[in-house]
Amino acid sequence: MDLDSVRTFVAAADAGQFQEAAAELAVTQQAVSKRIAALERHLGVRLFTRTPRGAELTIDGQAFLPHARQLLRVADRAVASVRTGRRPLRVDVIASRVAPSGLMRGFHRAYPEIELDVVMLFDVETAVAAIRSGAIDASFRAVAAPGRPLPDDIESVRVLDEPHQLLTGPAHALAGARSVTLAELAGHRIWMPGLVPGTEWTAYYDDLAAEFGLTIEATGPNFGSDALLDTVADTPALATFTTEQTRLVWPVGHGLRRIPVTDPTPVYPHSLLWHRDNPHPALATLRAHLAAIALDQDATRTWVPDWVITR
Structure with missing residues (x-):
């Protein structure tokens, strides 16, 4: 279904006149008529009845209107979900009760205006694959598996030794x-x-x-x-x-x-992982927020494996 035609239908239904809908959409009245006609052919029904006062919805048009609005809302959300800066920042925290989840709750309290999608992936390989594919923006992971260094396009920084x-x-x-x-x-x-x-x-x-x-x-x-x-x-x-x-x-x-x-x-060394080319503006804000958390343990009195991420 052509979304421009659906958007034109909703505009005409709200305005009650094709001319006003054309002005709102910055197109000609002829374009509005053509889009409505194409939508009516696609649906196989009449959506409007022309009257001296403009255009009134038919019974079929009234039935279709709420669904048309929902179609447009879904389309807008779909675009926003992949538009950098408008979609939520997607972060993997491993589990809901562990420290990374607490770090993200603290970040949300500090920046409530930033929308977040918090997910829980299984292991570091799954998380790295999701970062590289763009499915998530960042992940909290403690270590890299022995003999499996991070790919060159994945950045990391230690943020908390727990x-x-x-x-x-x-x-x-x-x-x-x-x-x-x-x-x-x-x-x-x-x-x-x-x-x-x-x-x-x-x-x-x-x-x-x-x-x-x-x-x-x-x-x-x-x-x-x-x-x-x-x-x-x-x-x-x-x-x-x-x-x-x-x-x-x-x-x-x-x-x-x-x-x-x-x-x-x-100590369990939590690191933040992200793709070096990720442009999401909230990612930089998250990194700056985490940089304020000091790794204040005395390294001579703590233990981590020698293959922990350090770069």
Whole structure:
């Protein structure tokens, strides 16, 4: 269906005269008549009846009008969705409860006038492909998988190093500790059913376990954070890792403990990734906003794998 004809029909319906519709659309009255006639042939019905006062909608015209308005709204949204500067900034935050989601909430509070589309993609390869295709403008990713550097057209910058915590139930042997060292965690079972082979976060924890002799298990299905919290609360032999800004809520009776990990503190290094040729003006605003967040951890007292994105 020709959208110019539909737009002309709506203008004529609102004006009640072809001449006024022509003036609004900056075309001739003859052009308006031709467009309406073409639309009527396409639909197989009469849309207007000529009267001494102008043009009145027929019953079919009245029935078609709300759908015509909706067609034009959809068309306008379709154009806006791909027009840089008018469409929302599309950002991948991995998951809703982790630090990148909090960073974007802070950005939205600082710049409420900027429209955002927040998505949650699976892994770094999926995110990079979406950035390169233009499906998203930016992604928060912690690391690049070993031996797989970022493509040359993808830029990145570290924006947040997030310390780890040990999460235990009330009966765990370390539940009363004010902090726990990585050395003290050796021999304890750390259960993380969300680890998926081949992902960047699993590579991170594999290296952490190998370097400090930790027992990190990914056994059993991943039923989500609520099931994980229930199991850790009820099982004295199990603990799990979480990060400082991960939002967790559990029933009061669970009695869970969040214990800082030290000597060194493993930090999850969140980076922002984007395409070097992306022209969206809000992307520059986001980068400037994140640049104000200081990486204030002492690098000599923290740990990251040696393949973390640094450029």
